[in-house]
Amino acid sequence: MAKHEKISEAVVRRLPIYLRYLSYLQQVEVTTVSSQQMGKNLDVNPAQIRKDLAAFGDFGKKGIGYDVDYLVEKIREILKLTDEIRVALVGAGHLGHAISNYNAYLKDNMRIAAIFDNNQEKQGKKVAGIPIQPLSELEETIVNKQIKLAIITVPAPAAQSVCDQLTQAGIRGILNFAPTTIRAGKDVRIHYADVTSNLQSLAYYLT
Amino acid sequence: MAKHEKISEAVVRRLPIYLRYLSYLQQVEVTTVSSQQMGKNLDVNPAQIRKDLAAFGDFGKKGIGYDVDYLVEKIREILKLTDEIRVALVGAGHLGHAISNYNAYLKDNMRIAAIFDNNQEKQGKKVAGIPIQPLSELEETIVNKQIKLAIITVPAPAAQSVCDQLTQAGIRGILNFAPTTIRAGKDVRIHYADVTSNLQSLAYYLT
């Protein structure tokens, strides 16, 4: 923030990795860390870490390293995790259930605030305490609850339509588990997390 | 294969995306496709697609484009999807269950061939027809069943230990859903798919 360079997607993908390690250091009550130590533990070049962080401000002390608490605070600011971010989940199948129950991102100010599914039998039922709503209520709910991000766990053929409805409702970041490419305007960020593509590219490296 | 350039990870990550689109074209009985058409649908630069494919051989016809069936076959060869690839899943929690039941990669010659979990109550029970085994049987099973890839869906604190056991058993590709960095030798490929990091980096782009 202190500086105004263009931040590449690669940097933004590393920041949560740094944050995770730093949170771990807080747990084990380590108060200071060097880029070298971080790099060794995360398999990232130390110069890379210093450069990534320096793009947002001078967070370290020469000769000393980084204060863990301070750096955690700063990275959380950069990633906008200071206020709670509410997330919508679309698709209450096996995967949707698993993600809803998965408590890992209840930490760090992220919370699934609404779940949608068009299967009539599911509607009204609760997952992890959150009622499943029909997609007809998607836009209103997203606006009212100030939901900012969405996770798509519907089958591939439905993914594009869901994406359209989400962006229509103002969502600007989507994590897509459906095994299909979806398209949206340039102001919408889409990350892919589908298992098939991931496994297939791993297969390439076999022998 | 026809050529012997170093293939970057970026290319290998795009090949499954191409394959998925080409499979779709097969379904709708389109027999020929140009790099332009592919690029438009997948949000990839057409020159990029041509360069990616040309690194493995001359698959296209000037003035015509690519034969869909032929290109599918070639990409499957490149990704080593011609023979069945067996996958182990470690961690039979919600997420493990969801992935096991998810049939998407039963297609394309991928199959979950074994499931491991150290929870005694789960052992012997079946998920999607596959019995849950204790981790003590991991190495033997992986060797016997010629399992080549693994998916980690255990809690973060257990992930590194599981990774060590997997690599010890000969696994060379791991898809890690646990929200932690894991380390292995350079001959082991690790892809990350954890929800938390993905959502956190999306948060950066919010206004």
Add this chain to the structure above:
DNA sequence: TAGATTGTTAATCGATTAACAATC
């Protein structure tokens, strides 16, 4: 033939790494 599209080279762009002065 004329139009289309590949494969490939060259140009551009961006990301990573090495090196080191500044300084705690």
Add this chain to the structure above:
DNA sequence: TAGATTGTTAATCGATTAACAATC
């Protein structure tokens, strides 16, 4: 002070894109 480590510049490396001859 001496040792350590940052922030930053310059060098390197790699990936993307534009352009076009070859050719179907």
